[in-house]
Amino acid sequence: MFRKDRSDEPIYWGLFGAGGMVVAIVLPAIIIATMGLNHSVLDTAMFANVILSPVFSLAFIGIMILCTWHALHRIYHTLHDLTIHVGTLHHLLIYGLALLISLAFIGCYLIILFKNLF
Amino acid sequence: MADKMKITVQRYRPEQDQQPWDQSFEVEYTRETSLLEALNQIKDTQEPTLSFRWSCRMAICGSCGMMVNGVPKLACKTFLRDYAGQEMRIEPLANFPVERDLVVDLSDFIEKLERIKPYIIPKKDEPQPGEQREYIQTPAQLEKYRQFSMCINCGICYAACPQYKINKEFLGPAALTLIYRYNEDSRDGGKEERMKLVNQDTGVWSCSFVGYCSECCPKGVDPASAIQLGKVESAKDYLISMFKKGE
The missing domain is CATH 1.10.1060.10 (Alpha-helical ferredoxin)
Incomplete structure (x- = not known):
């Protein structure tokens, strides 16, 4: 959008596509796996420990970030159906929001990481 | 036995008309009648000034695209039998400027x-x-x-x-x-x-x-x-x- 000869859309479309896979496959798989947990073997506290471990939480944050970009990209392109024609302002607002949310998620991850370390 | 179909065509003759208007026709049709044939029947027997593009009659040339009840279709590949019991409304192909009647500027x-x-x-x-x-x-x-x-x-x-x-x-x-x-x-x-x-x-x-x-x-x-x-x-x-x- 800032270059005339080449669209920057591949970046957003790539994140949208990756997010789509996550929303369609990875998220339901996690939900089903969680539902199938045997509570006598793995109680809630242990489960929280696993989820909050550095590796798991990194994967989790990655999933949430991709979901965010997927959702906001969809909203960006749906604006047109709501008769709002997108311009640079909409682009900056929506993808700026996606970036902010992503940074917040990364912040959460760093907090978890430090809590685990110390 | 021939059935009858009411076909409404959006007309526009730039030298006469300020804006498009509708004209309705009744045509007889059989199982084999395509919309293109019906339009030719109208042109031959009812309204000789009706303009539309066509050539091959077999979905090869791509000339007869038009809106049929709001859906873009080839007139030669659209059959009146599929609209039995309804009316048909024919408009020029959407999203293109209209030159005359069903003829658009491509x-x-x-x-x-x-x-x-x-x-x-x-x-x-x-x-x-x-x-x-x-x-x-x-x-x-x-x-x-x-x-x-x-x-x-x-x-x-x-x-x-x-x-x-x-x-x-x-x-x-x-x-x-x-x-x-x-x-x-x-x-x-x-x-x-x-x-x-x-x-x-x-x-x-x-x-x-x-x-x-x-x-x-x-x-x-x-x-x-x-x-x-x-x-x-x-x-x-x-x-x-x-x-x-x-x-």
């Missing part, structure tokens, strides 16, 4: 077709035009683009496309499909040139994958899938360009 589409170079540009090591050598292509290589080569340039996908409706700069379904068709042809060497058009905002990236073009295409070409495949190609091209100097 020059924007034709200009785009020319711009994408819809012909084989020989690779350097392949036979050049005029050379008496064979092009070798395997059935598998043919299968990569065969479906997309069925396009008859009728413009129906442009009438179906909500993105082309709001942005006439968009290259549009048929042009992008033909780009994919020639880029994937093993005999072609023009991909680099054509990717410049694909990569722009007005190329594949204007498509939001509504998919109505594929639903309406009278030849089963599936332009929406060609554009999605084009997006993958363009995304790859984008990544490669990031590592290339001077781009």
